[in-house]
Amino acid sequence: xxxxxxxxxxxxxxxxxxHLAHHWDTPKQQFDAGKLGIWLFLTTEILLFxxxxxxxxxxxxxxxxxxxxxxxxxxxxxxxxxxxxLIFSSLTMAWGVRAAQLGQKKLLVTLLGITLxxxxxxxxxxxxxxxxxxxxxxxxxxxxxxxxxxxxxxKADVFGPGGAAAATPTLPNAPATQKAFDGxxxxxxxxxxxxxxxxxxxxxxxxxxxxxxxxLSVRDTERPWTGPVxxxxxxxxSIYFLMTGLHGLHVLAGMAVIGWIMLRASRGEFxxxxxxxxxxxxxxxxxxxxxxxxxxxxxYLIH
Amino acid sequence: MTTxxxxxxxxxxxxxxxxxxxxxxxxxxxxxxxxLDHKRIGVMYLVSVLSAFFLGGIFAMVIRxxxxxxxxxxxxxxxxxRYYNEMFTLHGAVMIFLVLIPGIPGALGNFVLPIMLGAKxxxxxxxxxxxxxxxxxxxxxxxxxxxxxxxETGWTFYTPYSVTTDVDKLGLGKHAVEFMVFGVFLxxxxxxxxxxxxxxTMHKLRPPGMTWFRMxxxxxxxxxxxxxxxxxxxxxxxTLLLLIxxxxxxxxIFNPAYGGDxxxxxHFFWFYSHPAVYxxxxxxxxxxxEVIATFSRKHIFGYKFIALSSIAIAIIGFLVWGxxxxxxxxxxxxxxxxxxxxxxxAIPSAIKVWNWLATMYRGSIDLKxxxxxxxxxxxLFAIGGLTGVFLGTxxxxxxxxxxxxxxxHFHYVMFGGTMMGFLAGIHYWWPKITGKMYNETLGRIGCxxxxxxxxxxxxxxxxxxxxxxxxxxxTYLPEFYPYHIMSSMGAYIQLIGFLLxxxxxxxxxxxxxxxxxxxxxxxxLEWVCQTPPPHDNFKTPPAVGDPYDMSMLVWDERxxxxxxxxxxxxxxxx
Numbered sequence: 001x002x003x004x005x006x007x008x009x010x011x012x013x014x015x016x017x018x019h020l021a022h023h024w025d026t027p028k029q030q031f032d033a034g035k036l037g038i039w040l041f042l043t044t045e046i047l048l049f050x051x052x053x054x055x056x057x058x059x060x061x062x063x064x065x066x067x068x069x070x071x072x073x074x075x076x077x078x079x080x081x082x083x084x085x086l087i088f089s090s091l092t093m094a095w096g097v098r099a100a101q102l103g104q105k106k107l108l109v110t111l112l113g114i115t116l117x118x119x120x121x122x123x124x125x126x127x128x129x130x131x132x133x134x135x136x137x138x139x140x141x142x143x144x145x146x147x148x149x150x151x152x153x154x155k156a157d158v159f160g161p162g163g164a165a166a167a168t169p170t171l172p173n174a175p176a177t178q179k180a181f182d183g184x185x186x187x188x189x190x191x192x193x194x195x196x197x198x199x200x201x202x203x204x205x206x207x208x209x210x211x212x213x214x215x216l217s218v219r220d221t222e223r224p225w226t227g228p229v230x231x232x233x234x235x236x237x238s239i240y241f242l243m244t245g246l247h248g249l250h251v252l253a254g255m256a257v258i259g260w261i262m263l264r265a266s267r268g269e270f271x272x273x274x275x276x277x278x279x280x281x282x283x284x285x286x287x288x289x290x291x292x293x294x295x296x297x298x299x300y301l302i303h
Numbered sequence: 304m305t306t307x308x309x310x311x312x313x314x315x316x317x318x319x320x321x322x323x324x325x326x327x328x329x330x331x332x333x334x335x336x337x338x339l340d341h342k343r344i345g346v347m348y349l350v351s352v353l354s355a356f357f358l359g360g361i362f363a364m365v366i367r368x369x370x371x372x373x374x375x376x377x378x379x380x381x382x383x384x385r386y387y388n389e390m391f392t393l394h395g396a397v398m399i400f401l402v403l404i405p406g407i408p409g410a411l412g413n414f415v416l417p418i419m420l421g422a423k424x425x426x427x428x429x430x431x432x433x434x435x436x437x438x439x440x441x442x443x444x445x446x447x448x449x450x451x452x453x454x455e456t457g458w459t460f461y462t463p464y465s466v467t468t469d470v471d472k473l474g475l476g477k478h479a480v481e482f483m484v485f486g487v488f489l490x491x492x493x494x495x496x497x498x499x500x501x502x503x504t505m506h507k508l509r510p511p512g513m514t515w516f517r518m519x520x521x522x523x524x525x526x527x528x529x530x531x532x533x534x535x536x537x538x539x540x541x542t543l544l545l546l547i548x549x550x551x552x553x554x555x556i557f558n559p560a561y562g563g564d565x566x567x568x569x570h571f572f573w574f575y576s577h578p579a580v581y582x583x584x585x586x587x588x589x590x591x592x593e594v595i596a597t598f599s600r601k602h603i604f605g606y607k608f609i610a611l612s613s614i615a616i617a618i619i620g621f622l623v624w625g626x627x628x629x630x631x632x633x634x635x636x637x638x639x640x641x642x643x644x645x646x647x648x649a650i651p652s653a654i655k656v657w658n659w660l661a662t663m664y665r666g667s668i669d670l671k672x673x674x675x676x677x678x679x680x681x682x683l684f685a686i687g688g689l690t691g692v693f694l695g696t697x698x699x700x701x702x703x704x705x706x707x708x709x710x711x712h713f714h715y716v717m718f719g720g721t722m723m724g725f726l727a728g729i730h731y732w733w734p735k736i737t738g739k740m741y742n743e744t745l746g747r748i749g750c751x752x753x754x755x756x757x758x759x760x761x762x763x764x765x766x767x768x769x770x771x772x773x774x775x776x777x778t779y780l781p782e783f784y785p786y787h788i789m790s791s792m793g794a795y796i797q798l799i800g801f802l803l804x805x806x807x808x809x810x811x812x813x814x815x816x817x818x819x820x821x822x823x824x825x826x827x828l829e830w831v832c833q834t835p836p837p838h839d840n841f842k843t844p845p846a847v848g849d850p851y852d853m854s855m856l857v858w859d860e861r862x863x864x865x866x867x868x869x870x871x872x873x874x875x876x877x
Contacts, residue, residue: 022839023424023425023426023428023508033426033427036502036503037427037499037503040499040503040533041499043534044495044533044534047537047538048537048540050537050541051538051571055567059564140554140555141555141558141563142553143552143553231562232562234561235555235556235563238554238556238563241554242545
């Protein structure tokens with residue numbers, strides 16, 4: 001039996017009958033259905049990412065050295081900032097849902113705005129990271145032409161200023177035959193190697209690394225890379241850009257939807273009787289956050 | 304549970320003014336394009352899916368015509384064999400992604416599901432319309448791909464060829480594969496949203512008194528299908544995105560030159576595409592349960608077994624994808640596990656077949672057209688399923704992989720199974736959807752023509768496959784000639800059968816006799832509402848009883864359909 005709830009129209013928020021679709025009997029039924037629906041959708045989102053997590057697992061299990069080397073190119077402090085920002089935005093989002101439930105319109109709009117801003121900060125940090133990668137040449141496999149080593153060490157550091165002109169780093173797309181060599185050197189390069197320092201490392205590189213270590217905080221206990229540069233390091237960056245790229249697209253989409261919800265909230269559409277969209281968008285945002293919480297250690301914190 | 308006393312005079316709705324139904328409620332093209340009515344969306348799906356079926360059929364006719372001659376009847380030289388590759392690619396892609404996967408859920412499920420539940424609509428009507436728009440967009444992109452370059456990778460898009468191929472017919476760029484792959488991506492989301500919609504509808508919109516085990520079995524089948532759609536299709540989504548990224552950006556994830564692995568693509572692809580075949584078959588099995596029970600005038604046998612076997616197929620179906628890759632470099636242990644699970648997944652299907660046969664036993668069989676198609680299904684699906692067991696046996700698969708045996712197997716299950724089920728369903732619900740009856744005699748003739756043509760086309764393919772005829776070849780050795788000729792003749796017979804079917808169905812729209820409310824005497828709820836249904840299906844939720852208890856329905860000569868026996872009291876439910 002269709003029952004349209006006979007509620008007195010409250011002046012502060014719209015009555016639920018405006019939002020009750022014709023095929024539902026009660027607002028609660030509609031809310032429960034929407035909740036089930038959004039959880040199903042989020043399951044599909046997790047499964048969408050799962051393919052990439054699977055690729056990550058397969059390649060990392062088969063080639064751990066690629067991941068251990070290449071992740072050094074990433075700046076884990078920026079990654080940590082992004083993690084904090086997203087976790088905080090999840091807090092403001094959840095709080096926003098609560099505000100909607102309590103009919104606190106101004107608070108809701110403010111919190112949604114902060115969430116949106118956090119998303120913006122995340123994307124800006126991401127932009128900075130991507131720009132760095134582009135300038136270093138460490139893009140995905142097809143465009144992988146690095147001219148630095150992890151830590152921002154340039155070829156000038158390795159080969160010295162004079163040798164820089166002669167040293168043409170070559171990292172061909174096809175795998176060059178792996179020659180045995182001492183210390184980190186650009187693969188396939190035919191230039192003279194830098195003078196060897198302790199532990200087979202180039203002396204200049206070791207000096208720079210030690211200097212860098214002194215500058216970093218005590219938490220950074222990464223050993224500088226002491227072995228040969230592994231083959232196919234470009235695969236790491238393919239996976240990095242695919243995973244963070246897909247995640248970034250979802251953050252952008254989430255920001256767009258939050259913006260729309262903010263608009264509707266500012267019009268006073270949400271209150272204790274009807275806050276479904278805020279709730280469901282909040283759930284989406286939490287899932288976006290949780291995906292990043294997995295991405296961050298998997299990509300940035302490899303030991 | 305409360306006692307429900309159905310309103311005999313008006314069960315199913317208050318009398319509405321004659322002629323006011325979902326087809327007449329709102330006029331003009333905009334009322335269709337922007338409709339939120341699940342029935343109209345279902346009709347639009349039906350028209351689109353059947354159009355796509357004819358498109359896929361055209362490609363099939365080209366294939367079969369080509370193979371009349373061992374050296375090729377249409378494409379005769381190396382320069383043109385590429386077009387043959389396009390034919391089988393497009394035949395497969397169109398049939399799978401535009402017909403078989405969306406067909407029964409989109410066309411029949413959309414129309415029937417809410418009415419079978421006694422509900423007014425699906426849970427998310429706008430999402431439903433969105434699903435249809437995604438279907439159309441995906442279809443248009445696929446057609447664009449055909450125009451721009453043609454895709455010749457096979458519908459499976461295996462790397463590395465799908466990454467490197469750059470056929471460019473019209474000088475419009477080498478992006479045909481991207482268009483088609485992105486079109487399939489959109490179709491995938493159409494499928495996901497439909498699955499989500501149906502799951503929530505069945506959880507939240509069942510009427511009072513309809514517990515899970517009082518739902519018709521068609522709905523159990525749709526539910527299991529929807530679970531697969533929701534869980535498996537996203538993996539196809541990411542696979543296709545990766546393929547596009549591989550082609551456009553060269554991310555290298557499937558390219559050994561960049562450290563990638565092409566077999567990884569196959570794992571990703573089949574992780575979806577095997578469950579996809581259960582998306583195709585489960586709804587057809589659901590239709591079988593309805594049709595066989597109704598036309599045996601007997602309660603379905605083993606309701607719970609059939610219901611739960613749908614769920615079992617859905618679950619086990621996720622665990623067998625490696626059987627598409629037996630010769631492709633898997634470890635023997637992995638292959639053995641997949642083989643064992645492949646045997647296991649056959650069991651729930653067999654359970655259903657036995658239950659349908661038991662339903663027919665001592666029933667009062669009425670061979671109306673839907674029942675003819677159902678009988679065809681039983682015969683053809685049994686053959687298809689059993690030959691799947693041959694393919695699942697490791698040692699045998701070494702010989703049969705990528706031969707015509709595989710082609711015959713999947714046509715028996717997808718066509719002999721899903722399409723026969725789809726046709727049965729179309730004929731079964733035709734009166735409810737259109738309000739007209741089709742010509743029964745022509746219906747049966749069409750069914751027989753399709754059945755005969757189908758067997759003539761595909762049975763010889765089992766034999767030539769086991770003799771070594773490879774699939775996807777534009778030419779063949781002369782020793783296979785007799786089989787190919789029979790196969791092609793069968794295709795032309797099928798064409799006649801389908802043209803006849805289309806003709807009498809379209810004719811019935813204009814000239815068919817008006818359909819009664821319940822022409823077949825089924826006890827499920829969609830036959831309680833008016834024919835065709837009004838805009839919001841039921842004014843009051845109909846009384847819920849056993850969906851297969853037909854004992855209270857008697858033939859009424861005046862209306863030419865079944866009505867509730869006015870002399871009998873309904874069962875009181877506790």
